[in-house]
Amino acid sequence: MPFNALNFSAGPGALPASVLAQTREAIVELPDTGLSVLGMSHRSDWFRALLDEADCNIRDLLGLPDRYEVVFLQGGSSLLFATIPMNFATPQHAAPEYVTSGYWSARATAEAARVGPQRVAWDGSADGYRSLPALQTLDVDSDAAYLHFVSNETVEGLQFAESACFPADVPLIVDMSSDFLSKPIVTDRFSIVYAHAQKNLGPAGVSIAVIDRSMLERIPCGLPAILDFRTHVTHRSNYNTPPVFAIYVLTLVTRWLRDDIGGLAAMERINKAKAQRIYSTLDDLGDLVHVHAKTPWRSQMNVAFTLGSPQLDRTFIEVARERGFVGLDGHRSLGGLRASLYNAVTPEAVDALCEALTEFCRKHA
Template identity: 75%
Template sequence: MTPNALNFSGGPGALPPIVLNQTRDAIAALPETGLSVLGMSHRSDWFRAILDEAERNIRQLLGLSDRYAVTFVQGGSSLLFATIPMNFATDAYAPPEYVNSGYWSSRATAEAGRVRACRIAWDGQRGGYRELPALDRLDVAADAAYLHYVTNETVEGLQFAEPSRAPSVPLIADMSSDFLSKPLAADRFAMIYAHAQKNLGPAGVTVALIDREMLARIPGDLPHILDLRTQIAHRSNYNTPPVFAIYVLTLVTRWLRDDIGGLAAMQRINETKAQRLYGTLDALRDAVAVHAALPWRSRMNAAFTFGDERLDRAFVDAAGERGIVGLEGHRSLGGLRASLYNAVTPEAVETLCETLTEFSVQRV
């Protein structure tokens, strides 16, 4: 297998081979236009059709109703960390509440706090971000503007189960690293957002699904570019959008729909991959430590360590000899991380597991 096939990076993540091939051809010339996708106008009929298809595919994959607006924005989740409270945390409501469950949720909380005072509904920092709370048991003010959480913490390898019911306040979720990895009861959320560079394509575009009832909260004095109604009203084409990233996202949604067979099939594949990897890590016993406590282990990102920085580096080198890339842990945590995003194949995971076992026997 090529390094593209053995890419376990936390982001940008692996892309399906069929999408890579289609993208390569489109960079030279789109079959529909004869022009490179990199030179296509965002005002062209071709791109309008791509935007429409991207939205249609996402709605079909999720079974998403017209209650939700679908828009494609720029700036990644990092920009939305600030614009969400600007749009929805008005003085008519109590402060928004945040679940601080890892590196990225702590970033979201800090940015929101620069806009408006926030309340921490749960904080996992003291425990080293190794476990998660039950969302339906959190003590959240009845008049809170919203409750925000990150569904999958890529750095620490933690993943929430989907809430069993809609909470009493609007629920907003950053799903950047597990969006479209499994079916989703979207109607339990007031807003879902996800940047592309995990499961959806290259960086540059962020998908936002917004309950239209939330739009009435938005104050009228926001700069137009920060007002989410602007993006919706202009159908994701207010200012020059990332045409290339949205095109690749559309190819990925076609792949999920046509080649994989939908999100239930994708979930089965992802669960098989995660079971194989965690089974291997657990079989190594004391040689390897998985960061996340067992009930909250992520099916998207496994963070682990051999307990010695030299051994971790040696394993990265050994894996590299097999063509495996992207195993370095996040700079804030160190250690190792294997990301099992949608395009990572079971065969690639099998190669990683064989390498882990061989390395453990030889070096640990």
């Protein structure tokens, strides 16, 4: 397989081959500019046009209603864990509520607690984060500032179904960092959707926030300008020097999704097939393999599993690395193995991984 084809890393994740090729050329010289993308000014007409295209592509892919703003930010989801309660957990409402369903949502909950009062609406830690709640059944204060959850838990391999029902009377804020643009979403269910790029969208360095404009009216005065979402809306994502390179690659990825894949519905079909292939393989291996997530909540993006012992897991990683596979180590908090099936991971790469797993397990059974 071509170089980079067997990258199952959880992040930064794989990038499409065509995007890598265009990026390689742009590092030396952007078409029609004579400049490297690494030296392009964020105040140039070229970059303003790029930001506008990225905004337009995301709106088109999501079918985004006009009432939403799209902003490109720095700091990743970890910064947004703090800036969201700073902006939207206002005294006019009850404390925001958080669903703690895995490693990253627990981080979001803890960061919100540093900013001000918050309430945990559901906590899956007692079960080892192996399942997810029905959000519409949670006891959420109807006056809560918002309900926050993570749509896909990267570490544990858990994912809310798109068909999930959500509370209708509380603003919903969702971290979609590891499944944003992997499938269509009904965006008008949500008040804010945010995601960092290094899973399905591009390299690390840029995050996206999609914000219902009505939420901006809640932001209190006196926040530092760079932490105030209104600043980035007003300056159209160019308040301070943005990550030009990361936004350029992100824009290439949106073009690839639109032109090569054919949109998010087509991307979802591909991702579903990849996930079905690997889960079927793991299930067929029976007691030789243990998948972390319970079946109804298995993620299409991240497959967390173990071969039964840390020694066997390490041995498989070594054998797989010799065959060109990378990024199969489990998260440090969980251990084991993890295969991330982000948009740019090809069905052929998944087939190769399934064959390697089957061969390894038969040998070591």
